[in-house]
Amino acid sequence: MSRILMAGLVLCGLLAGCTKKSSETAAAKEVNLSIWGNYLSPELQAQFEKETGIKINISNYSSNEELLAKVQMGSSGIDVAVPSDYMVEVMSKMNLLEPLKTEQIPNRSLIADQFLKQNFDPDNKFSLPYIWTTAGIAVNRDLYQGPIKSWKDLLDNPQLKGKFALLDDVRETLGASLKMHGYSVNSTKPEEINKAKQSLLKTKKSLKMFASDTIDILNNKEVAAAQTYSSDALQAAEKSPGKIEYILPEEGGTFAIDNLVIIKGAKHSEAAHKLINFLLSEQAEINRVKTILGGPVLKNTRAALPKELQNNKALFPDDGTLKKLERIQDQGDNNKLFEDAWTEVKTH
Missing domain, CATH: 3.40.190.10 (Periplasmic binding protein-like II)
Known part of the structure; x- marks a missing residue:
């Protein structure tokens, strides 16, 4: 084989490797979130994207059954979703969820015990609470x-x-x-x-x-x-x-407790775990309760809220x-x- 041909093959291999690596890097810079409408404030989205450089692509659904149908199609591209309690059980039984890597979610320790170990996911193998309504x-x-x-x-x-x-x-x-x-x-x-x-x-x-x-x-x-x-x-x-x-x-x-889960086969697993950990931070939850007005799941949030929210009987x-x-x-x-x-x- 001539040196020129050999050099060309090496160069092609390097280029292919670089192209593959750059595409993987680009893919790692996004995460696909499917969530209920009005469930993530633009401020929180912007903050996560600024802190991590990871873009959140958001899609919405109007019922748990609609989310299930999307995932069952197998081509939804969803990384993170927010199903309600009973739907976590349905999806886990159907092998549609990835087990969470808890070592990548240190903010799990901030969650109040009353929202963990629910009957739909007793070991929180697949889900962590996001909000209750x-x-x-x-x-x-x-x-x-x-x-x-x-x-x-x-x-x-x-x-x-x-x-x-x-x-x-x-x-x-x-x-x-x-x-x-x-x-x-x-x-x-x-x-x-x-x-x-x-x-x-x-x-x-x-x-x-x-x-x-x-x-x-x-x-x-x-x-x-x-x-x-x-x-x-x-x-x-x-x-x-x-x-x-x-x-x-x-x-x-x-x-209902709505929960953060990672969909089976998620292409952006590392970014998905980063997003879940971010959403379970104290700062993110205070923003969430103030803007979405859903019930908090972290231990210390209620005491950090304005008095009118602490005393809101609907909340x-x-x-x-x-x-x-x-x-x-x-x-x-x-x-x-x-x-x-x-x-x-x-x-x-």
């Missing part, structure tokens, strides 16, 4: 002054015909109807789920829309009332002072209210009962 009813008092104390006041109220929204979420919305009838949101009795479904079919005739991002529709007066998450209701209330009221119905509602419900709230649980094969009922509600 409740689900209830928000009302724009400029548009509706009537009483709202129960789910019936939303789901079966002639005065709200064409003026209210429900979450586009199978378990939350069927759960509200189950609660209205005095049942558990986790009921797997076909007759109870059918009763909840029939009520929603009736409700749908008066419904304006299904919507999981409710801040704008409340502030823009597209609806007078909406089933919503506490964080969205509180953000809407902050934008329209004195106008938006958040109510946890007397029958109770749901309580920190009292013990009596909390006792009426349920966490949605994975029902295994019985999930089909909810899915079939929901399909009928959405298509009829």
